[in-house]
Amino acid sequence: MNGLHSLATGRGEEFLCGDPEQFKPPVCSAPTPDTRDEPPTSQLEASSFLSTRGWSFPELLGQGSRFKAIKRVHHASGGSSGSNEADEAEMGGIPIIVEGWDDHTLWPREMFSADWLIRNHGAEAIKVRNIRTYAETEVQLSDWLHRARSTPGDAYNLDSERSYAKDAECPEEWKKWLYLGVLPEKILPRRFGDLVTYFPSDLAPESLMCYFGVGDTLTPVHKDLCGSVGQNLMCYTENGGSAYWFMTASSDSLAFSRYFREQGLAIDLENHALTIEQLAKAPFDIYIGEQKLGDLVIVPPACFHQVVNHGGITMKTSWSRMTDHGLRLALQQELDIYRRVCRPETYRCKLMLFYAIQALSNALSSEPQS
Numbered sequence: 001m002n003g004l005h006s007l008a009t010g011r012g013e014e015f016l017c018g019d020p021e022q023f024k025p026p027v028c029s030a031p032t033p034d035t036r037d038e039p040p041t042s043q044l045e046a047s048s049f050l051s052t053r054g055w056s057f058p059e060l061l062g063q064g065s066r067f068k069a070i071k072r073v074h075h076a077s078g079g080s081s082g083s084n085e086a087d088e089a090e091m092g093g094i095p096i097i098v099e100g101w102d103d104h105t106l107w108p109r110e111m112f113s114a115d116w117l118i119r120n121h122g123a124e125a126i127k128v129r130n131i132r133t134y135a136e137t138e139v140q141l142s143d144w145l146h147r148a149r150s151t152p153g154d155a156y157n158l159d160s161e162r163s164y165a166k167d168a169e170c171p172e173e174w175k176k177w178l179y180l181g182v183l184p185e186k187i188l189p190r191r192f193g194d195l196v197t198y199f200p201s202d203l204a205p206e207s208l209m210c211y212f213g214v215g216d217t218l219t220p221v222h223k224d225l226c227g228s229v230g231q232n233l234m235c236y237t238e239n240g241g242s243a244y245w246f247m248t249a250s251s252d253s254l255a256f257s258r259y260f261r262e263q264g265l266a267i268d269l270e271n272h273a274l275t276i277e278q279l280a281k282a283p284f285d286i287y288i289g290e291q292k293l294g295d296l297v298i299v300p301p302a303c304f305h306q307v308v309n310h311g312g313i314t315m316k317t318s319w320s321r322m323t324d325h326g327l328r329l330a331l332q333q334e335l336d337i338y339r340r341v342c343r344p345e346t347y348r349c350k351l352m353l354f355y356a357i358q359a360l361s362n363a364l365s366s367e368p369q370s
């Protein structure tokens with residue numbers, strides 16, 4: 001599946017037109033502090049190395065004066081299933097984590113597990129990305145899971161291959177679970193408020209996808225597509241697996257792209273992860289969260305983020321929703337960037353607007369006159 005997240009772009013003004021050659025492997029432009037016994041043997045290795053080795057959430061937070069912990073609310077707090085806070089985060093542009101979904105009596109612990117996947121979908125092929133080279137290959141899901149189980153949780157030894165199943169197809173059974181009434185309706189894809197619902201079904205883009213990772217696999221800095229709101233639920237972890245999120249407020253997206261450019265990096269190509277030092281020097285707030293089992297991260301529209309997995313296997317389900325606020329952002333600013341860097345839009349925003357207006361005006365004209 002061509003995921004909606006994988007081509008998410010940022011607000012960079014530097015490119016007149018994207019050169020396909022520029023879509024290169026992710027690199028970190030400076031090495032992370034390195035406590036390894038043996039230093040990297042070449043500049044290339046040093047410059048492409050980002051490891052979660054030794055990371056702990058409190059310590060990370062202490063490393064930057066503008067690092068802030070992403071606010072957490074429990075899903076049952078205030079009797080609102082956390083959805084009011086999610087709304088506020090979405091509109092206010094500040095990320096939030098709605099936690100504790102794994103406490104819910106209907107949390108499908110068995111179905112959200114690696115062993116269940118091996119038994120039920122193990123023979124299926126998934127695309128994985130070698131995060132060292134960016135090369136994509138297809139492997140059997142069960143092979144990937146078995147290999148991930150024997151992969152060390154950090155890249156201490158600078159392995160030449162560490163593979164991440166990004167934007168993997170979500171098992172049908174997992175998709176169905178989302179709609180069983182545990183998660184609030186208004187954060188679900190293709191439900192009220194998601195303008196994708198107005199598309200004829202054959203035109204609606206699929207935004208639901210899974211991320212199967214292991215420590216030190218990562219998604220470089222990006223914004224989710226076209227001003228959409230992202231939701232990302234940690235469904236399963238093994239051996240203390242978690243994911244570190246580094247995020248900006250939506251309102252700092254321009255400042256972030258300037259800062260990124262000042263580091264000599266191209267913001268719109270989704271091929272760089274910033275080091276902790278670079279993030280710590282940013283002249284705006286960086287929100288950091290450690291996403292654990294049952295945590296739902298809400299990614300407001302146009303919010304830059306990078307995600308680094310930590311420890312054992314992690315499995316996340318992610319989807320996006322296009323709200324009217326997001327669509328306005330897309331039309332006013334995001335699509336200009338896509339044109340500059342020649343990126344596919346995927347969401348077909350103008351067509352979505354057309355179908356939304358058509359459906360809403362039909363609904364209005366069929367209302368009884370008072």
Ligand SMILES: O=C(O)CCC(=O)C(=O)O
Nearest residue numbers: 005211219230232307318
């Ligand atoms: O978990 C990841 O690697 C990236 C997830 C992401 O970017 C998202 O859900 O928007």
Ligand SMILES: [Fe+2]
Nearest residue numbers: 005223224230
């Ligand atoms: Fe994302």
